Amino acid sequence: MRWLFLASACVCILAVAVICAFLFVNGMPFFTKYSVIEFLTGTTWAPLRNVFGILPMIVGSFYVTMGALLIGAPIGILTAILMARFANSTVVKVMKPAVALLAGIPSIVYGFFGLMLLVPLIRVNFGGTGKSVLVASILLSIMILPTIIQTSEAALGAVPNSYYEGSLALGATHESSVFRTILPAARPGIVSGVVLALGRAIGETTAIIMVAGNNARMPVDLLKGVRTLTVNVLMEMGYAADLHAQSLIATGVVLFVIIMAINFLFSFLNRRRVMQ
Amino acid sequence: MKLRSMLALLLVFTMAFGLSALAAEFDQSQTIAVVSREEGSGTRGAFIELTGIATKDAAGAEIDNTYAEADFVNGTSLVMTTVSFNEYAVGYASLSSVEGNGTIKALKVNGVAATTENILNGTYAIARPFNIVTVDAMQDPSALDFLAFIMSKEGQAVVADNKLVTVTTDAAPGYVASNLSGSVTVGGSTSVAPVMEKLKEAYEALNPGVKVDIQSTGSTAGVINALNGTYQIGMASRSLKDSELASGAKGIVLAMDGICVIVHPANPLEDITLEQVRQVFIGEITTWADLNI
Numbered sequence: 001m002r003w004l005f006l007a008s009a010c011v012c013i014l015a016v017a018v019i020c021a022f023l024f025v026n027g028m029p030f031f032t033k034y035s036v037i038e039f040l041t042g043t044t045w046a047p048l049r050n051v052f053g054i055l056p057m058i059v060g061s062f063y064v065t066m067g068a069l070l071i072g073a074p075i076g077i078l079t080a081i082l083m084a085r086f087a088n089s090t091v092v093k094v095m096k097p098a099v100a101l102l103a104g105i106p107s108i109v110y111g112f113f114g115l116m117l118l119v120p121l122i123r124v125n126f127g128g129t130g131k132s133v134l135v136a137s138i139l140l141s142i143m144i145l146p147t148i149i150q151t152s153e154a155a156l157g158a159v160p161n162s163y164y165e166g167s168l169a170l171g172a173t174h175e176s177s178v179f180r181t182i183l184p185a186a187r188p189g190i191v192s193g194v195v196l197a198l199g200r201a202i203g204e205t206t207a208i209i210m211v212a213g214n215n216a217r218m219p220v221d222l223l224k225g226v227r228t229l230t231v232n233v234l235m236e237m238g239y240a241a242d243l244h245a246q247s248l249i250a251t252g253v254v255l256f257v258i259i260m261a262i263n264f265l266f267s268f269l270n271r272r273r274v275m276q
Numbered sequence: 277m278k279l280r281s282m283l284a285l286l287l288v289f290t291m292a293f294g295l296s297a298l299a300a301e302f303d304q305s306q307t308i309a310v311v312s313r314e315e316g317s318g319t320r321g322a323f324i325e326l327t328g329i330a331t332k333d334a335a336g337a338e339i340d341n342t343y344a345e346a347d348f349v350n351g352t353s354l355v356m357t358t359v360s361f362n363e364y365a366v367g368y369a370s371l372s373s374v375e376g377n378g379t380i381k382a383l384k385v386n387g388v389a390a391t392t393e394n395i396l397n398g399t400y401a402i403a404r405p406f407n408i409v410t411v412d413a414m415q416d417p418s419a420l421d422f423l424a425f426i427m428s429k430e431g432q433a434v435v436a437d438n439k440l441v442t443v444t445t446d447a448a449p450g451y452v453a454s455n456l457s458g459s460v461t462v463g464g465s466t467s468v469a470p471v472m473e474k475l476k477e478a479y480e481a482l483n484p485g486v487k488v489d490i491q492s493t494g495s496t497a498g499v500i501n502a503l504n505g506t507y508q509i510g511m512a513s514r515s516l517k518d519s520e521l522a523s524g525a526k527g528i529v530l531a532m533d534g535i536c537v538i539v540h541p542a543n544p545l546e547d548i549t550l551e552q553v554r555q556v557f558i559g560e561i562t563t564w565a566d567l568n569i
Contacts, residue, residue, distance in 0.1 A: 048315060049337065120361060129309040130362065131347050214314075214348040225347060235350050239316030239496035 067137025076148030103146035155189020311367035318495025343559030370467035409510035418458035457485030464498015464511030
């Protein structure tokens with residue numbers, strides 16, 4: 001039986017290794033023909049003229065992801081605290097399937113929802129075309145909520161109840177006990193949930209392509225359009241040829257490196273906490 | 277009770293937000309929301325050439341001056357959906373897709389309405405060819421038979437039914453069903469895809485053994501994939517570029533199609549000059565009030 005488990009694990013690692021290898025083998029030739037610095041810091045993206053600068057897209061992805069986390073992480077974590085420690089069982093019985101349903105909705109449906117509801121709402125109330133960093137951030141925050149809520153709730157549930165009871169015994173209030181003893185104890189789990197959500201937010205394409213305006217220039221305003229790295233690849237992969245196609249694979253490499261960097265950073269931060 | 281009053285308050289807020297979107301008056305001071313297509317789109321390629329949005333630099337290379345703040349969507353139907361949801365939007369799409377669609381309105385260009393008659397007699401300014409793209413190396417019998425059907429009298433009748441201007445003369449040969457079997461992959465322009473679907477239906481009715489698969493990926497993708505053999509037949513909603521012809525692409529003109537400048541039905545504008553179209557789509561004219569002067 002042990003060999004079966006080993007084989008399954010090997011398939012998993014093999015998949016990651018193959019994707020990694022494909023990306024780097026096909027993306028590296030591009031960097032021999034085009035300077036890495038110019039690629040990463042160039043502000044003009046004009047592939048049909050052989051000008052490949054993806055800084056606008058990197059900044060666009062960064063803004064949209066940070067916006068989504070700023071909105072979604074507090075709401076998600078507080079919802080998880082509610083479901084784990086404050087709500088009565090009937091509320092939890094309604095919320096759990098609702099959150100699970102939210103997790104199951106396909107991205108394209110989120111995209112339609114954003115296009116038909118959020119975009120006109122922002123357009124009427126804030127002006128502009130409606131397709132903006134703001135709408136993309138709001139939509140993404142809704143999409144990452146289930147991830148954050150489910151992992152945070154699991155993390156909070158895993159904290160031994162003795163922490164809470166000890167705090168109460170020392171005279172603290174219910175709220176104080178939850179926020180001062182349980183929440184810090186659950187921090188590694190919550191942080192890993194946020195990292196997972198960040199990974200999903202950075203990689204989201206089908207929903208963003210419908211609501212973000214897709215302008216290939218540096219983001220100028222919260223209410224103006226933006227193009228992310230993933231949308232750039234999706235929009236152009238269909239017709240890209242030679243160097244252009246290689247530049248899009250190189251964009252994939254950049255995305256991969258960003259995700260790996262974020263994962264390493266957070267695992268490093270987590271390790272310090274555990275050691276303390 | 278507290279929960280109920282909170283829910284009521286939430287409902288009132290939502291209603292206020294929603295009702296504000298139902299504003300009846302068309303506000304001329306609003307910015308024009310320009311909608312454009314992705315770079316590989318044949319419709320965009322043809323549109324920027326025909327309206328003067330594309331200029332040539334000193335070396336003779338084409339520069340696309342499309343407004344940087346435009347909303348870029350990737351597909352004919354997405355353009356129409358975006359415009360139908362925004363009273364202050366303007367976009368462009370193929371006449372064959374726009375005709376009969378009640379959610380958007382096509383403007384007259386230089387006083388000429390976008391109709392097949394006006395494309396045939398040359399008075400409508402923004403007209404471009406639908407091209408079927410093949411390579412000499414493609415000798416698949418089912419694909420060649422499908423091509424024969426498209427260029428036959430029966431095929432051209434289907435094209436004419438779809439509000440497109442046919443280019444073949446009455447000397448188009450009649451088609452005889454060949455009863456082959458196989459599969460054909462046709463791919464490319466999202467503008468050409470609707471009429472290709474109708475041709476596929478008519479063809480498969482005569483030849484049940486052949487299965488035609490149509491993919492909408494954009495004109496440039498259609499040409500590239502026809503050249504590399506992924507598609508047996510490519511579709512492009514623009515003329516072929518010199519570089520594409522040099523690589524061996526052969527284009528057969530299927531029909532002439534118009535590109536309509538579309539706006540929301542609530543927009544009072546009916547007519548626009550070609551020069552104004554250029555100015556709107558490069559971002560020189562930014563509000564609806566500026567257009568009506």
